Amino acid sequence: MSSSQRAQSIFSLAVIVASLGYFVDIYDLLLFTIVRVPSLKSLGLSPDDIDNHTGLLLINVQMAGLLLGGILWGIVGDKKGRLSVLFGSILLYSIANIANGFVSGTTGYLVWRFVAGLGLAGELGAGITLVSEILPKEKRGYGTMIVATVGVSGAVAANFIYKFADHFKQVEAWRVCYFIGGALGLGLLVLRVSVLESGMFNAIKSSDAKRGSFWALFTDRKRFIKYLQCVLLGTPTWFVIGILMAFSNRFGVELQVQSPINPGDAVAFCYTGLVIGDFSSGYISQLWKSRRKVMLLFLILNAACVGIYLNMEGVTATAFYTMCLVSGISVGFWAIFVTIAAESFGTNVRATVATTVPNFARGMLLAITALFKGLQESFSYLQSGAIVACLTIGVALLAAYTIPETFGKDLNYTEEI
Numbered sequence: 001m002s003s004s005q006r007a008q009s010i011f012s013l014a015v016i017v018a019s020l021g022y023f024v025d026i027y028d029l030l031l032f033t034i035v036r037v038p039s040l041k042s043l044g045l046s047p048d049d050i051d052n053h054t055g056l057l058l059i060n061v062q063m064a065g066l067l068l069g070g071i072l073w074g075i076v077g078d079k080k081g082r083l084s085v086l087f088g089s090i091l092l093y094s095i096a097n098i099a100n101g102f103v104s105g106t107t108g109y110l111v112w113r114f115v116a117g118l119g120l121a122g123e124l125g126a127g128i129t130l131v132s133e134i135l136p137k138e139k140r141g142y143g144t145m146i147v148a149t150v151g152v153s154g155a156v157a158a159n160f161i162y163k164f165a166d167h168f169k170q171v172e173a174w175r176v177c178y179f180i181g182g183a184l185g186l187g188l189l190v191l192r193v194s195v196l197e198s199g200m201f202n203a204i205k206s207s208d209a210k211r212g213s214f215w216a217l218f219t220d221r222k223r224f225i226k227y228l229q230c231v232l233l234g235t236p237t238w239f240v241i242g243i244l245m246a247f248s249n250r251f252g253v254e255l256q257v258q259s260p261i262n263p264g265d266a267v268a269f270c271y272t273g274l275v276i277g278d279f280s281s282g283y284i285s286q287l288w289k290s291r292r293k294v295m296l297l298f299l300i301l302n303a304a305c306v307g308i309y310l311n312m313e314g315v316t317a318t319a320f321y322t323m324c325l326v327s328g329i330s331v332g333f334w335a336i337f338v339t340i341a342a343e344s345f346g347t348n349v350r351a352t353v354a355t356t357v358p359n360f361a362r363g364m365l366l367a368i369t370a371l372f373k374g375l376q377e378s379f380s381y382l383q384s385g386a387i388v389a390c391l392t393i394g395v396a397l398l399a400a401y402t403i404p405e406t407f408g409k410d411l412n413y414t415e416e417i
Helices: 003-007 013-042 047-051 053-079 082-102 106-134 140-165 173-192 199-205 221-232 235-245 248-254 263-288 292-309 317-330 334-343 350-375 381-402
Strands: none
Touching: 013 047, 013 053, 013 082, 013 106, 013 140, 013 173, 013 263, 047 053, 053 082, 053 106, 053 350, 082 106, 082 173, 082 350, 106 140, 106 199, 106 334, 106 350, 140 173, 140 263, 140 334, 221 334, 221 350, 221 381, 235 248, 235 263, 235 292, 235 317, 235 350, 235 381, 248 263, 248 317, 248 381, 263 292, 263 317, 263 334, 292 317, 292 334, 292 381, 334 350, 350 381
């Protein structure tokens, strides 16, 4: 097999590195959710401080890193190249992971979670952009499907590794998990050395096209609407993960589920569903030769799942966790969502878009959570969840219905900026 054929294979080194990079990315994001409470207890914080002050500050600091990092890495990806982001982001979050394992106080924890957020912000967008540009247009969906499916399974791995690491007595489990995440990332850098840069990016380096202009996404009305549509497509995923799964113990109480619900287990079931959903949505989009139709299909499925979830009064814990799994499948369109973003814009801003869109979609969770809590002043817990569900799924359906189809689109063009 020639080097050009290997570069066009859906199992090329670029696809493998992007997939494993996203695996470590998701591993770290979920790991922080899992170890936040035990790690802060280990650092001597009170339950109130863990649940409210420092605990919330840690989450917000990491989110600030993700949002800022999304912009910075996106610009770097369009100015310096996709591989520069893959190298820099993986190195940064690997160092941050290892440093998190050594923290002895909350100040250091805050600093390194911010740095981790910066690093984690870049990998997915750069990986999807690179894979989209090196694969033939008829194979792009398979490539991004592999990246998302392998990547999301990092969440399942994080849950298992934490439970395994809990058997260690010499070092606290949460520190072991951070060290493992850092080691995985550093190991990836060895593979990254042999990955080739995107030919499309190399072609425009010597052109006069302005590259990596983040503000150009907001100065043209048509371009801005398309960018906003891409962001809104991802909001249901973070509503399900950040509200329905994160607060599943409270929803379980409100629904009078027969046994107490563990949010960690609910998230693990949801992410297992996401793995199935990402593979299925990517594969179906190739069969149907459409991104939009698959997005609409999964959003309708998501609406049905949320409706069932919020009306499961008196069910067993097994039935509840099963619905968490199915709900995860229904929002398993992350591969399609990011692929649409990458395919919707020209080569000179593609990395900027593909890197900022998923991070801004994640950032929408702050507004979703604030709305959910605010509604509880006037509505019940379940009613508040239903209202937020209608809004997030509704805007995503509108975005999916109106956004242009991108399947099979020729990506070798630039935006006029």
